[in-house]
Amino acid sequence: MMRILVQEASFDVGAELNAFQAGKTDMGAIVSFSGIVRDLPEAPLRHMLIEHYPGMTERALTKIAEEACERWSLGDVLVIHRYGQMAPGDQIMMVATASPHRKDAFAAADFLMDYLKSRAPFWKKEVTADGSDWVSAKDEDEEALRRWKQG
Amino acid sequence: MMRILVQEASFDVGAELNAFQAGKTDMGAIVSFSGIVRDLPEAPLRHMLIEHYPGMTERALTKIAEEACERWSLGDVLVIHRYGQMAPGDQIMMVATASPHRKDAFAAADFLMDYLKSRAPFWKKEVTADGSDWVSAKDEDEEALRRWKQG
Amino acid sequence: MKLDVMYFAWVRERIGVPRETVETEAATVADLVRELSAREDRYELAFSDLDALRVAVDQDLTDFDASISGAREVAFFPPMTGG
């Protein structure tokens, strides 16, 4: 079971978490991650723009969620990721995992985030008073993937 | 910054997560864990009773949260844990962590759960049609603590 | 000295009370356990397997060798199962 949403509209992370949890009496453990647009200490952020690759995005997220379901005992997976224009403090995305075991719920959410970050086709651009810049990928994000690469 | 609540009353995990996130424009990453009363496959659960040690509970949770704040870069920590009687599907507890870095938010929430589970004075009793039983601590919960025991 | 002794979960059920005040000169938790166990069967039963028990002195988790001199409260309970 999984639900993947790629949308421009904002969403209510609390309402989504409640809906995700509802009726899960066979799952004791729910982990959620939410990503929020951070303001920049140097130059105040006017807004963030997120570009994505329609079609491939849903495909990549589904593959990542399917792999998580193969690796861990999960009852449900939720991924919501926005694109378009966002202000500081706005919700960018969330993932949630439900499992009978807390270790599985944690590991799967951590895995989903690592893969989503470097393998789902989203690109962030930060717009400040000084201009705009595409956010660079970090070496540590590629390294984070290596942790999951062998059994 | 931290907020520790030990209460009999139920709570709305979504509303708590939204309140926790609100105004955190300097924290990009929020992780939450929620624990739900699981039904039992063998004998349907009538209810779960959680006993605690008033005074020591708050003290233990505060110490655990303080240690998490020393180990990782956290902007905020939330712990809510209920005691008393709960039905299958009810919320037992939640923790949430906010950090500029997703790795810190994940590690701290995972750490909080491991310590809360074996070091905060809560005891669960399951009541079914067949009678009632105190839940036994699991060896794996003690083992989970060892992961955090050296730098 | 006067000491508040508290019991939780199945320890409480076996002892039959959640807390009591005892008059004791025990120097350590282990001494206190011996004193109580000598009193009545219900204590001896509750304290029969110390590996299955945990103890807190003044609300800090500790072990059975810990001193209780000057302590206000000592609590006995099984391993915790929160979360």
Add this chain to the structure above:
Amino acid sequence: MKLDVMYFAWVRERIGVPRETVETEAATVADLVRELSAREDRYELAFSDLDALRVAVDQDLTDFDASISGAREVAFFPPMTGG
């Protein structure tokens, strides 16, 4: 063959269009890159450092050695920065 070629983020900005249809007989992604780079400066500039680029063929992430025979769409973009 006719191929939809798509560009994202700063690759799109350098090339100047988000997508275009090209007529090509290129066998691999690398061949296609050479073909496009030979056309105009804006392509040569966008493709000047292949280490800084990622490629997807028919919406699957792959590498520059990948075959594009029979492919419908090829997309070029910088490393992803979602989450």
